């Protein structure tokens with residue numbers, strides 16, 4: 139775990155967050171700057187820097203993340219109205235934390251194309 143990684147610190151409990159889901163592979167918590175009524179970050183416990191650093195060994199993990207996104211949306215009752223899962227890769231796409239994470243957004247109409 140890189141000592142300077144914000145999300146590693148959150149996962150280790152060293153920095154406070156509002157965790158809404160956890161299992162052996164991932165933790166999900168409220169985004170501190172929500173862009174929708176429901177805005178959670180699904181973060182693998184494994185430190186992976188960006189989407190470009192994924193390997194085939196992570197295929198099951200990424201599939202699991204989408205399963206978790208659907209479960210959270212279902213359990214929080216915003217699945218039927220629609221939700222979005224977003225992964226920003228590199229600065230040009232808005233990535234600001236260098237530990238791969240998936241935004242789960244819902245609870246309002248989500249326009250397309252995104253900004």
Ligand code: AMP
Pocket residue numbers: 144153155168169170171172179225226232233234235236
């Ligand atoms: P990205 O810009 O795609 O890398 O997403 C990083 C997200 O982390 C942003 O939406 C931030 O609002 C969020 N964030 C930053 N610091 C924290 C924190 N301490 N707790 C929860 N979310 C955070």
